[in-house]
Amino acid sequence: MAFDSTSHGVIALAAYKPDWDLFRTQLRSIQDQSHSQFVCLISADGGATEIRDFVERELGRDKRFKVLGFDGRLGFYGNFERVLQHVPADATWIALSDQDDAWYPSKLEVLLPHLNDVGLVAGQARVVRLPDHAIVSESTLRRNVDLAALIAQNQVTGSLCVFRRDLLDLALPFPRLNTITQVHDHWLAVCAKATTGALIVDDVVQDYVQHGGNVLGEVGGRRSIARSLKNVAMLSRKFQGGSGPRSMLRTANDLSFGWRRVMADTLRSRLRNPGIALDKGLAPFESGHGWVTTSTALVSALRRGDVALPCFMEFVAGVPAEVFKRKAVAAD
Structure with a gap:
């Protein structure tokens, strides 16, 4: 299977009470991807009607965008697991998306070819801070490490990665521990590293919007x-x-x-x-x-x-x- 301009995949976007201006920017950035062979599944973790109405108003003629609504709220970890459970079997790749970033037009085009060699690839992001969108860093500076170091500290940000669909055969269902460090991207990265390989490239592929209040263990974070x-x-x-x-x-x-x-x-x-x-x-x-x-x-x-x-x-x-x-x- 070749991952090229014809390969069809799924963008899995987890949404919960989005900032509508940021959400609009993110949706448009996905819509404007130079690699257009995808379906974007938007999993609404509550408020599905409002999110569906917004998506239809903004992108109504683009049938690639589909909103999945659910009654029970699961939180971001469970919401990403839920949307991944709805990825169709004929998809060849999956990209994760947050609701408030901004992808560069060539993001998928840049990352997808690496899936010919590894099971998961992640790029870098320019970090911007709200509310003024000031540039915090020109790059997230994530790095390639061995499996033990990756388990110890995650280097893969979910919104920056694309992976082969068959990784879900190993990753689902997600393991559980009631703690803030239970995160979907860390688990997916470890699954890929342990099997088909994970690669981090230096290409900056999007703006990452930072809201503050980072959790313990954030790469490069400093705390007293x-x-x-x-x-x-x-x-x-x-x-x-x-x-x-x-x-x-x-x-x-x-x-x-x-x-x-x-x-x-x-x-x-x-x-x-x-x-x-x-x-x-x-x-x-x-x-x-x-x-x-x-x-x-x-x-x-x-x-x-x-x-x-x-x-x-x-x-x-x-x-x-x-x-x-x-x-x-x-x-x-």
């Missing part, structure tokens, strides 16, 4: 210790029901080891014949991981610059709860 503790306390109240010491330790573990363990264990269970490279990538994070293996992988990635210091410190903060969990399992 006080701010990080405040953020962990906030997440503890949301996901653990309180911000006491034990709740915060559990939250710190979920943000680091917990989500990576879920991904590693899920991959281990779904792949029948993992090779040596896959074993090496999964070993530092799966259940029962050895501390020497884990610390070696994380320190090595930190020294190479494949894992940022804030992300590394999240793992340090997650160690106490990880130790307690291991002792509890051993006691059983």
Whole structure:
């Protein structure tokens, strides 16, 4: 199968209470792609009628755009899973889209040919900040790393990637962990890296609109210790029901080891014949991981610059709860 100007795919867009001006810009940027062989499935996570009416007013004559409406709200993670579950079997590729960015006209044309060599490809973005659209960075500077480093810290932004449709055979259903670090693009990137390969190219293919309030572990992010503790306390109240010491330790573990363990264990269970490279990538994070293996992988990635210091410190903060969990399992 050749991924070229004739290959037909699906753009999966997750929508929830969009800013209508930004949403219009994004829809137009998709409509104006130089590669025109696609259907854009818009999954409305609530408010489907309003979103459908807006799309019809803006793009009514373009039958490539279809709004899927659902009664129950799932949040962004579940909404992306839901729209991917509706991708038809005859699609050859899938591109993910947020509701508030702006694609450059050649985005698909630039990225699709790489799928002849790998299962997932991601580009870079120019980062702009609302409300004035000031340029924060000319590039997201994502980089190619090995599987262990990618599990430790995501390098693939969903809105920047395109992947082969058959990746869904492995990735669906999405694994679950009730934490903010449970994200669709990280999981898809790890699935691709572990099997058909993932590639990050230097091409800047869109504007990425930043709203602020980035989560822990964002590539290149910097936080003071006080701010990080405040953020962990906030997440503890949301996901653990309180911000006491034990709740915060559990939250710190979920943000680091917990989500990576879920991904590693899920991959281990779904792949029948993992090779040596896959074993090496999964070993530092799966259940029962050895501390020497884990610390070696994380320190090595930190020294190479494949894992940022804030992300590394999240793992340090997650160690106490990880130790307690291991002792509890051993006691059983």
